[in-house]
Structure formats: C-alpha cells, structure tokens
Amino acid sequence: MSKWKHSIYNIDLNKDGYENAKENEYYNILMGKFAIIPNDVDLNNPPEDLKGFLVPSEINQAEIITKQQHDAIYNDYPSAINLTVCPTSACNYKCEYCFEKNKSNHIMSFQIIADTIAYIKQEIDRNKNLKSFSIKWFGGEPLLNISAIEQISRFTIDYCQTRNIVYSAIIITNGYLYSREVSEKLKELKINSVQIAIDGFIDEYARIRHVSKDAYIKVLQNIEDSVIPVLIRINTNRQNKDIVPSLVREVSKLSSVQSGFNRVFVARVKEYCKQLTYGFTDSEWLKFRECYKEIQDVLPTKLEPAVLLPCNANQKRNVVIGADGNLYRCDFHIGNSTLAIGTLREGIKENTQVDKEFVCSTITDKCKQCKYLPICAGDRCRYEELYQGKNCELIQERFKQNMQNYLTYVREKE
Numbered sequence: 001m002s003k004w005k006h007s008i009y010n011i012d013l014n015k016d017g018y019e020n021a022k023e024n025e026y027y028n029i030l031m032g033k034f035a036i037i038p039n040d041v042d043l044n045n046p047p048e049d050l051k052g053f054l055v056p057s058e059i060n061q062a063e064i065i066t067k068q069q070h071d072a073i074y075n076d077y078p079s080a081i082n083l084t085v086c087p088t089s090a091c092n093y094k095c096e097y098c099f100e101k102n103k104s105n106h107i108m109s110f111q112i113i114a115d116t117i118a119y120i121k122q123e124i125d126r127n128k129n130l131k132s133f134s135i136k137w138f139g140g141e142p143l144l145n146i147s148a149i150e151q152i153s154r155f156t157i158d159y160c161q162t163r164n165i166v167y168s169a170i171i172i173t174n175g176y177l178y179s180r181e182v183s184e185k186l187k188e189l190k191i192n193s194v195q196i197a198i199d200g201f202i203d204e205y206a207r208i209r210h211v212s213k214d215a216y217i218k219v220l221q222n223i224e225d226s227v228i229p230v231l232i233r234i235n236t237n238r239q240n241k242d243i244v245p246s247l248v249r250e251v252s253k254l255s256s257v258q259s260g261f262n263r264v265f266v267a268r269v270k271e272y273c274k275q276l277t278y279g280f281t282d283s284e285w286l287k288f289r290e291c292y293k294e295i296q297d298v299l300p301t302k303l304e305p306a307v308l309l310p311c312n313a314n315q316k317r318n319v320v321i322g323a324d325g326n327l328y329r330c331d332f333h334i335g336n337s338t339l340a341i342g343t344l345r346e347g348i349k350e351n352t353q354v355d356k357e358f359v360c361s362t363i364t365d366k367c368k369q370c371k372y373l374p375i376c377a378g379d380r381c382r383y384e385e386l387y388q389g390k391n392c393e394l395i396q397e398r399f400k401q402n403m404q405n406y407l408t409y410v411r412e413k414e
Contacts, residue, residue, distance in 0.1 A: 004044065004054045005043065006055075009061065010371070024036050028052060035049070062369070062373060072309060073314050073315055080130075080133070083135050084320040086320070086322050087139070092177070094211075106323035115345055116321055117152055117156075120152070120155070130165055134169060137149055137170070138172050143177040143182065146182070149186075169192065175223060176215055176219055180225035198216075200247060226256070234266045238277070266292075296409035303399075304402065313329045314358060314359060314360070326342070327340060332383050339354050357386055372395060376392075
C-alpha cells in the first residue's frame, strides 16, 4: 500500500469535464489551489509542492474537519468573538422583500445601550483567550441610531485596547443617511467595511424600496464620497433579474469602483414564504447565474474559499444583540422574543431549544464523504438548513459554474 494518497478534496478537472483545464490538472477545494499531478506521481515519496494535494494514507481529512468544527462551535473561551448589534429595528425604507417588514420597531434606549456595554465588558473579562473582538452593526437601519453606535463603539475600542485585543467592525446600511461626514465618524469608530445594497436603477429602486426617486442618486453619491471601503451588493430578485447585468456594469463605472477602493458583488434575494414574489428557487437562481458569463470583464468570478463553520450563528459565544435587549442566535430572529436565547442582563440560556438547534455541528456522515465539504462546512446557513433542509445540489452546481467561468474567462485574462 502506498504511503500517500490523493486528498478527498481534489477535483480532477479533466475527468469532471471542465473545458480549458490543463492536462492532469487538479483543484484542491480545501487549499483553494491548482496543481498538475502526473499519472505516475510517486505516492511513496511525493514532491513537496504536491503535499496537501497528496496526503498520508492514514489521514482521514473529513474527521479532522469535523473535530475542528466541533471544537470551534462549543468553545466557551474562543480567541475571537463576532457580535451582531442592532441599535434599532426601525428603518427609513420599506423594502418589499425585507424579512423584518412586519416586525415591531425598537430603538435602543439609554438603559439598553448601558446593558450592551456591560455585556461586552463581561464577555471580554470572562475570556482570557480572547485575541480579537468584532461587531457587525445591523438593523433596521443602524444609522437611525448613530448615537448608540458611537457610545458602544467608543467603550469597546478603549476596553479592547487596554486588554491588547484587536477590535474591528463593519456596518450594513441602506446608504441613504451615509454621508461623507458620517463615513468619517464611522472610520473613527474603527468601522472598516460598509455594505450597501442596490436593487435597480432609479425607478426600480424607488418602487421596491418605497422611497423617492432621488434616493438612488443620493446613495450612489454617498458611496462615492465614502472614506471607508464599500461592498456594493446588487440585490437580485425575480422582478429585477433582467436588468442586473446592465446594473452591474453601470455601478462598476463609479470612480471609487474603478480605482479598486469599492467593490461590487451580486447577491440572491430570498423569501422565507411560499409566495416567491421576489425570491428565487434554487434552480431559478442557478439558471440566472448563467448571465455571469456576460459580466466577467467587470465582475470576474472568484472561487469560494474553505470555511470552518457554516455561519456565525453556530459558534457558542457569537450572538445577535437586539434593540429590545434580547439575545438571538440568528439575524432572522431579531425582534421575535419567542426565539430569544437570553437577555443582556441574564446572558445566554444555553439549553433553550433555539440555542441547541443552532449551536451544533452540521456535518453528517454523508457530508464526510463529500468532496465539496470544505466550502460549505455542512451547510452555509443554519437557518436555511433548519427550515428548508440542506441545499447540497445548489452548493455543488454553484461551484461548478464558478469553476467553469474561472477557467474560461478569468484565467485567460490573467
């Protein structure tokens, strides 16, 4: 028996039928690398540059990944904590597909701000292993309560500094209130990335979001004026799918995108109901993604990296802090107190049904046999897995689309 073997995560690009692959070319999903592996490679003494593509025969990579995931999920003293904080669940927009549109509006009171600060201090104090601490500012529209962002940020920045902990933050906003002055303030508060979604040109944007027609122009100008890099999310749905390629091209003409300071990406709008007015089914989304071939020159395909956890909600100490003072596991639970896993004052109630459903490994025996495991870690979204089941076919077919686009267009350009 040979001392070495092919990694279970090797994709034989020729055997799997990818056009423009080189002879004997492989892609390793775990490492995110390409290599030429000759048919007569010495499996008893492989070359150094092929280690990883070739692994010792006794190694079970799937079991190693499973153990690493288990340890990360249940670690009560992780080296990194990622919180989501909602200073308000209110919004100045009324987007038709928003999952929060029928929920009550809350805004963090002075007391809840104080409780949030106390909770953050407690999380830092209890964990001697902590090396990094990050916050995702979410809503509603978080900029409707910028005072809360400032108060919580200033405390956390200073407290992390005294403990030698690296602090960082991002914010998800609709961009309407995101002026240059606001971006400068947020940069002072260590927010290093902003995500702003665009749904269409002037008329479509105003219709879907129920805002005035000047909103589209204002948001684009705010993106241009930002002193923080902006991820421009092109929200794609059943209603606007035909204009998305031209919208991508138009937004990509922004000087801040041309310079490489801001970036554009396309995202799928989902609806967690049976109406499917806006949200795609998996098969519809794969069909739509064929248009990516048309925009490779402005939006080149990137291959998905390996991940250890399906989503932020799986890890024990990562929680969502609602504007109502409740703790939640998932963004989709915000404002629904029946799904809370605790409160700022009481902390996490670890044995609630919701907590047990989310803080768990998603890797099954079937997953352990799958060569695509590293890019989904069992499933990319715990919420979707619970309510819709695993979407293995979508993940695999999406990878195949990306790989073919990469080999056909991106590699030629490189």
